[in-house]
Amino acid sequence: MEHEIHRLAVTMAFQGAEETVYPTVLRDGGRAVLVDCGWIGALPVVERELKNIGLSVRDLTGLVLTHHDHDHMGAAAALRRANPDIKIYASPAEEPFISGREKPLRLQQAEEMQETLPPEMQEFGRAFCELLRRVEPVETDGLLHGGEWLDWCGGCRVIATPGHTPGHISLLLEDESIVITGDAMALENGLPVTANPQFALDREEAEASLEKLLALKARAYYCYHGGVYLPN
Numbered sequence: 098m099e100h101e102i103h104r105l106a107v108t109m110a111f112q113g114a115e116e117t118v119y120p121t122v123l124r125d126g127g128r129a130v131l132v133d134c135g136w137i138g139a140l141p142v143v144e145r146e147l148k149n150i151g152l153s154v155r156d157l158t159g160l161v162l163t164h165h166d167h168d169h170m171g172a173a174a175a176l177r178r179a180n181p182d183i184k185i186y187a188s189p190a191e192e193p194f195i196s197g198r199e200k201p202l203r204l205q206q207a208e209e210m211q212e213t214l215p216p217e218m219q220e221f222g223r224a225f226c227e228l229l230r231r232v233e234p235v236e237t238d239g240l241l242h243g244g245e246w247l248d249w250c251g252g253c254r255v256i257a258t259p260g261h262t263p264g265h266i267s268l269l270l271e272d273e274s275i276v277i278t279g280d281a282m283a284l285e286n287g288l289p290v291t292a293n294p295q296f297a298l299d300r301e302e303a304e305a306s307l308e309k310l311l312a313l314k315a316r317a318y319y320c321y322h323g324g325v326y327l328p329n
């Protein structure tokens with residue numbers, strides 16, 4: 098079987114406003130690897146999207162988590178319950194927050210920010226902290242440090258793209274010249290930017306990681322937020 102790369106559109110409504118994120122599925126031979134999996138409660142939407150490309154959750158062999166944010170790993174524990182054989186991969190720097198061995202950095206950040214929020218933002222801040230506390234941890238099965246070459250889809254290079262979070266990773270699919278950016282790059286008004294720079298745990302590092310991805314001069318950049326960036 099030739100390999101295939103699919104973008105899933107996972108849409109959910111939050112207080113009336115719809116949001117969409119774009120997990121990617123890498124298929125080759127008997128392998129089907131999902132990259133990021135959406136929010137808490139997103140599994141039914143992921144299942145519908147998988148069905149559109151002829152897959153079920155049970156067909157997934159792997160899940161790569163680019164980092165520990167709730168919109169990327171929120172559905173991971175539910176996904177594993179639906180498919181106990183799935184192998185979950187993340188970087189060693191994200192693993193403690195994904196497995197719940199350490200308090201997620203994003204929650205630590207949100208709790209710290211809560212103290213400085215203006216009164217009209219307090220309720221939003223509290224709700225966000227509550228949401229982050231509801232993310233179910235999952236154990237990882239394999240670590241991706243960055244720099245690895247995997248034989249997925251004709252060659253997949255793991256790229257360390259820290260900044261948004263310390264252990265963020267992106268993937269370069271060499272055959273297709275496609276980068277799966279995670280949150281190292283988002284698309285805003287057709288332009289590549291760092292995702293939510295105000296929340297980057299290290300803003301300078303995040304900028305450097307965006308530059309690193311652009312320097313790859315890939316044909317296409319599959320952003321988790323926004324869309325596909327085609328440089329040419």
Ligand SMILES: [Zn+2]
Nearest residue numbers: 166168169280
């Ligand atoms: Zn995100």
